[in-house]
Amino acid sequence: MVRPDKITAVEDIAGRFQGSTAAVVTEYRGLTMAQLTTLRRSLGETATYRVAKNTLVKRAADDAGVKGIDALLVGPTAIAFITGEPVDAAKALRDFAKANQGLVIKGGYMDGRALTVEEVNQLADLESREVLLSKLAGAMKGTMAKAAGLFAAPASQMARLAQALVDKRAEEGGAAPADSSADTSADTSADTSSDSSSDDAAPADVES
Template identity: 85%
Template sequence: MARPDKVAAVEEIAENFRGASASVVTEYRGLTMSQLTTLRRSLGDGASYRVAKNTLVKRAAEHAGVEGLDELLVGPTAITFITGEPVDAAKALRDFARTNQGLVIKGGFMDGRALTVAEVNQLADLESREVLLAKLAGAMKGTMAKAAGLFAAPASQVARLAQALADKRAEEGGAAPAEAATDSES
């Protein structure tokens, strides 16, 4: 018979898997409680870091329909459940792992498939959503400005041509009455 506390833990982890846009599996061997607290703070509000028993995580992943994590669940395991921006959480984990050798990224899960360590690092190398949107907006603004310039160019060319024609007529018109006056005098 399963113990009620373990059943509740499995259900809670399964619910975390269902509600997360991504998750990253790590090994935390050798980290102190203060280091784990620092890691949790660096993840921000969009992610939660949970230490859990591998058997409970395996059962919870099975209940949530998450596949491909079994080989990652060896040794002391903690999972980061990301509900916010996956890039920000992956960066926080990668940066923390660089300065704290006790944290080892094993892999993850996102968009219905398991992620390797290299894929988690690639995710961390991406720029945040806000930066990418700003770059896209800047590129679109530049394209719009070029288009506006191209659309305005024919009109300004016509205006310059009309002004040049008016200037030429004014020159000819000013010279023509003088010639007419000399012709009538002769």
């Protein structure tokens, strides 16, 4: 008969799998409680670090529909369940593993498939979401400013052309400024319409 505490543990792990954006499977052999606490702090609020028996993790993964990680569940296993930005948590784990040989990254799970160690490290090498958004915003700002300049140029040119036509007709024909303005309005309306159409066509907690 399965003990109630094991049933609860399986349900908890399955729930963590289902509520995570990603999970990184590690081996923590040789790490002290102080080191595990440091690791948990480095993850911050973006992930929880759960130590669990492999048999329970396998059962929980099956219940949660997580496939392909059974081969990773060998030796002392602890899983970082990431609920925030996967890149940030992967960086924290990778950096901690470099400084503490007792932590070994064995692989992970994200977007419905298992991750190799190399893929976890590649994830850690990516720039964070905040950095990417900042770069995107900067690129868009520059592009919008350039686009605004391109769209403003034809309008200012048309304004200067219209005024030049008014002045020229007033000098040559002696027509009243109001009449000249009306004629020019008709001429420039077609030109403006043509230019406008052209512009429009532009383009964690540690548990044991």
